[in-house]
Amino acid sequence: MRKLILPACLCLGTLFGQNASVSPNLHFDLNALDRNANPCVDFYQYACGTWMKNNPIPPDQSRWDRFDALQERNREILREILEEAARPDPKRDAISKQIGDYYAACMDEKTINAKGLAPIQPELDRIRALSDKEALAAEIAHLHRDGMAALFEFSSGQDFKNSNAEIAQIGQGGLALPDRDYYLKDDADTVAIRQKYLAHVARIFELAGESANQAKTDAQTVLKLETELAKNSLDRTSQRDPEKVYHKMSKQDFAKLDPSFRWNQYFTDSGAPGFQDLNVDWPDFFKSVNAAIGTFSLDDWKTYLRWHALHSEAPLLPEPFVEANFDFYGKTLTGAKELRPRWKRCVDFTDDQLGEALGRKFVERTFGAEGKERTLKMVDAIEKALGQDIQNLTWMTPATKQQALVKLKAITNKIGYPEKWRDYSSVEIRRDDAAGNGMRADQFEFQRELNKIGKPVDRLEWGMTPPTVNAYYDPLMNNINFPAGILQPPFFDKAADDAINYGGIGMVIGHELTHGFDDQGRQFDAKGNLRDWWTPADAKAFQERAACVADEYASFSPVPGVHLNGKLTLGENTADNGGVRLALMALLNTIGDNRAKIDGFTPEQRFFLSFGQIWCQNAREEDLRLRARTDPHSPARFRVNGVLENMPEFEKAFSCKAGQPMVAANACHVW
Ligand SMILES: [Zn+2]
Numbered sequence: 195m196r197k198l199i200l201p202a203c204l205c206l207g208t209l210f211g212q213n214a215s216v217s218p219n220l221h222f223d224l225n226a227l228d229r230n231a232n233p234c235v236d237f238y239q240y241a242c243g244t245w246m247k248n249n250p251i252p253p254d255q256s257r258w259d260r261f262d263a264l265q266e267r268n269r270e271i272l273r274e275i276l277e278e279a280a281r282p283d284p285k286r287d288a289i290s291k292q293i294g295d296y297y298a299a300c301m302d303e304k305t306i307n308a309k310g311l312a313p314i315q316p317e318l319d320r321i322r323a324l325s326d327k328e329a330l331a332a333e334i335a336h337l338h339r340d341g342m343a344a345l346f347e348f349s350s351g352q353d354f355k356n357s358n359a360e361i362a363q364i365g366q367g368g369l370a371l372p373d374r375d376y377y378l379k380d381d382a383d384t385v386a387i388r389q390k391y392l393a394h395v396a397r398i399f400e401l402a403g404e405s406a407n408q409a410k411t412d413a414q415t416v417l418k419l420e421t422e423l424a425k426n427s428l429d430r431t432s433q434r435d436p437e438k439v440y441h442k443m444s445k446q447d448f449a450k451l452d453p454s455f456r457w458n459q460y461f462t463d464s465g466a467p468g469f470q471d472l473n474v475d476w477p478d479f480f481k482s483v484n485a486a487i488g489t490f491s492l493d494d495w496k497t498y499l500r501w502h503a504l505h506s507e508a509p510l511l512p513e514p515f516v517e518a519n520f521d522f523y524g525k526t527l528t529g530a531k532e533l534r535p536r537w538k539r540c541v542d543f544t545d546d547q548l549g550e551a552l553g554r555k556f557v558e559r560t561f562g563a564e565g566k567e568r569t570l571k572m573v574d575a576i577e578k579a580l581g582q583d584i585q586n587l588t589w590m591t592p593a594t595k596q597q598a599l600v601k602l603k604a605i606t607n608k609i610g611y612p613e614k615w616r617d618y619s620s621v622e623i624r625r626d627d628a629a630g631n632g633m634r635a636d637q638f639e640f641q642r643e644l645n646k647i648g649k650p651v652d653r654l655e656w657g658m659t660p661p662t663v664n665a666y667y668d669p670l671m672n673n674i675n676f677p678a679g680i681l682q683p684p685f686f687d688k689a690a691d692d693a694i695n696y697g698g699i700g701m702v703i704g705h706e707l708t709h710g711f712d713d714q715g716r717q718f719d720a721k722g723n724l725r726d727w728w729t730p731a732d733a734k735a736f737q738e739r740a741a742c743v744a745d746e747y748a749s750f751s752p753v754p755g756v757h758l759n760g761k762l763t764l765g766e767n768t769a770d771n772g773g774v775r776l777a778l779m780a781l782l783n784t785i786g787d788n789r790a791k792i793d794g795f796t797p798e799q800r801f802f803l804s805f806g807q808i809w810c811q812n813a814r815e816e817d818l819r820l821r822a823r824t825d826p827h828s829p830a831r832f833r834v835n836g837v838l839e840n841m842p843e844f845e846k847a848f849s850c851k852a853g854q855p856m857v858a859a860n861a862c863h864v865w
Pocket residue numbers: 202203204205705709766769
């Protein structure tokens with residue numbers, strides 16, 4: 195299940211390999227500039243204009259940026275590892291055999307097509323055989339164990355107010371559209387997507403053997419039931435507020451919210467160890483489940499569960515299911531034109547399901563000690579810059595500064611890959627059973643999460659796999675995490691000067707550190723507990739400054755008629771603004787008097803260009819629309835220009851004048 199409070203990440207792409215032979219265009223690139231553009235009018239165009247012209251979006255992508263380019267190369271390294279591991283050589287080690295057989299089964303489309311629905315038939319039969327609504331609890335537990343999302347989500351997580359405790363966590367869920375707003379809004383775009391969703395659900399039911407008429411009726415039932423759940427779901431922006439998703443209660447009190455559901459049965463059948471208390475993200479949702487169990491007939495519920503079983507497994511079912519799934523979730527929702535080749539999907543499934551086994555092979559092949567050492571040095575320099583920044587803030591009183599510094603000092607960091615690898619040896623992988631492998635890997639993961647309940651917190655665990663091109667801050671752990679995959683050009687380039695590296699990975703480190711102090715992170719203390727350590731006056735001063743950022747980004751429009759949600763994106767935008775500022779401070783501390791120009795650019799100019807270029811991107815309109823509703827990150831153009839128009843340091847570096855677009859009349863500044 196998604197964590198209730200998601201570790202705040204950078205969200206770039208996914209995969210890239212260390213020490214791979216990197217082609218020049220993955221590095222900082224002066225040829226990517228549009229020298230006809232004026233950096234004071236549109237810096238993003240100036241830094242990325244020629245790159246955007248020369249890098250159209252490939253047909254199997256919804257957007258294309260410099261990280262996707264890295265990701266594609268990285269997939270090829272993983273593909274090599276997997277193809278080698280997939281050769282049925284008796285001398286393969288246990289890990290190679292496991293990831294190799296998983297990949298081989300996934301690639302074996304012929305066997306997948308020949309099996310039809312057989313891998314999930316037992317699940318579908320069990321649903322069909324349900325004799326009363328009381329049996330829903332046991333069936334949903336079964337679905338959840340097999341990795342099939344339905345109705346709600348159950349897992350473990352740290353207690354927000356006692357971060358040393360792992361407790362049971364239960365949350366709203368059960369929707370197959372990407373956000374509750376798709377069920378509730380009535381603008382033309384949303385209505386059109388809802389119509390296509392209905393057609394998609396019907397198509398899947400038809401593929402599963404229903405008559406066209408029955409499939410249409412069933413799709414209506416699914417939409418009706420999901421709409422009822424959506425109405426009582428907490429909106430995405432509110433979900434970012436930890437106080438709004440923290441309701442710790444006893445199992446008995448929780449069961450009273452929804453007496454129609456046999457919760458004891460569910461908890462036992464789910465495989466959870468015994469527990470007393472759990473956190474409920476949004477109690478109103480569970481009250482509405484209670485009402486829906488009364489309102490909808492047993493047949494309606496069977497239809498709903500059948501849909502979710504088929505929907506969850508579609509990517510590993512026969513080709514017609516995969517095609518249908520892509521038509522809606524790929525084409526309609528993101529604008530991609532073509533389904534990605536099978537090998538790319540199978541590499542990603544392996545990374546997703548056996549990620550630390552594949553990641554271990556990836557690290558053996560690619561990751562060196564040098565990347566780790568130099569990254570640690572930069573982390574140190576940027577932490578010092580944040581300490582300086584906090585000391586110098588004009589809007590914060592000494593009492594709160596003291597607390598902020600305690601929190602900063604307590605932040606730990608993890609770089610590269612886990613000290614202890616996850617052991618998947620209990621997961622049975624068969625060379626002829628792609629969907630079954632998927633379900634067994636999901637069972638392992640579901641149980642692994644539940645087993646944490648009541649156990650000490652494992653602070654060495656990673657939330658991303660090593661080849662991932664991304665990074666995150668976890669407010670409950672108070673740590674920053676940088677997988678091996680991101681310690682590469684254009685973020686980190688051992689051949690490049692400091693200005694380029696601070697504009698790249700330096701900004702990433704600053705971004706993650708700032709998350710500890712954004713509108714969400716600031717509510718957690720040095721130990722990762724949800725506790726208010728701010729004086730009321732300082733909290734008010736913070737909120738005023740944060741409101742400036744929220745208003746700024748809400749004014750940005752990625753597609754005519756669509757605006758960004760300033761509050762949904764506030765944490766990420768705050769982290770971008772703080773991250774660039776801190777990285778620049780650390781750069782200037784590092785280079786001292788060395789003001790040498792390179793290629794005609796000052797260190798500051800190169801720093802800003804490097805920052806601009808890590809975000810060069812082309813995106814389809816559908817993708818921009820989807821993300822404006824669901825993504826806490828702003829589109830690349832605004833991640834660059836939105837930050838720089840707040841920075842006097844940028845204005846000075848490029849001699850911009852008041853009144854020009856890149857100089858905000860009302861510049862925002864939090865950190
Ligand atoms: Zn972030």
